[in-house]
Amino acid sequence: MFELIRTLRIDAHAGGAVGEAAVPADHPMFADHFPGVPLLPGSFLLELAAQAAGPLCEEVTALRFGLERGAVLAMVRRAVFLRPCFLPATVRLTAHVRHADSARMIAAVVAAVGDAIVLRAELVMAMIDVPPEWSRVLEGRHERLARWNSAT
């Protein structure tokens, strides 16, 4: 499964989050990208950005609007890949909410490896209703966020 985030700390009041993802060189999903020169595909980098921005947007929605909604990446509004992300790498993700309403959020995300920024992106997250029947998914999300928040 594609779950590479190790830590994520969310400050909903400030509308920001900081996290880290550990990306190995031998993950089967990008085994052919490229043989002998493992490089994180841009789409995966955007997914990591969305995995940091999503929970942030959910927490901000809960705080500002009192709604428990799920964040789904609706659009990549802007993405600038500044450097290749060679693997293995520890990717530091910083996300900030730029625009918030109860149905849609825009988050700016910066991904960096060491001191080098590899991605700047703006993601539009659709905030979707989560019926009570999806409670097992919510429980999984809460468990994951607790794990990411408590990891050192």
Added chain:
Amino acid sequence: MTEPAALNVVVDMIRDTLSLSGREGEKVSSDTLLFYHLAFTSMDLLDLLFRVEQHFDIAIPDGTLYGLARGEMPDAEFATDSVLSAAGKARLMALLNDTPAELFPERIHAASLPRFCTVGAIARLVDARLAAREPCSS
């Protein structure tokens, strides 16, 4: 009608995905929901669809599910600002008829449609693509 072969291949591919995180023993069947039961991420789904495309030599472009659910209905009737209308939701539920009705929220964003897919729905998608590729012989 879904060919068992398509379903079996899709199930095997999903088992491969699960094995990446040591979940080899997990039950996967036609009515298993990818995001609900298996906690798929969108990247897991994308990876699965890439492998399905490669294996069956078909294309499943972004928006395929949206297009299948919409059918001949005008886009403006199907969704407004990317949120499905009541008629649009009914069409989606008819397409994904093996997903329990109570799992569809009142407000469904177009970007979230794959979240309601079962394994069987993916196999049916493969069948639809294969059928579109091969003209019927009489």
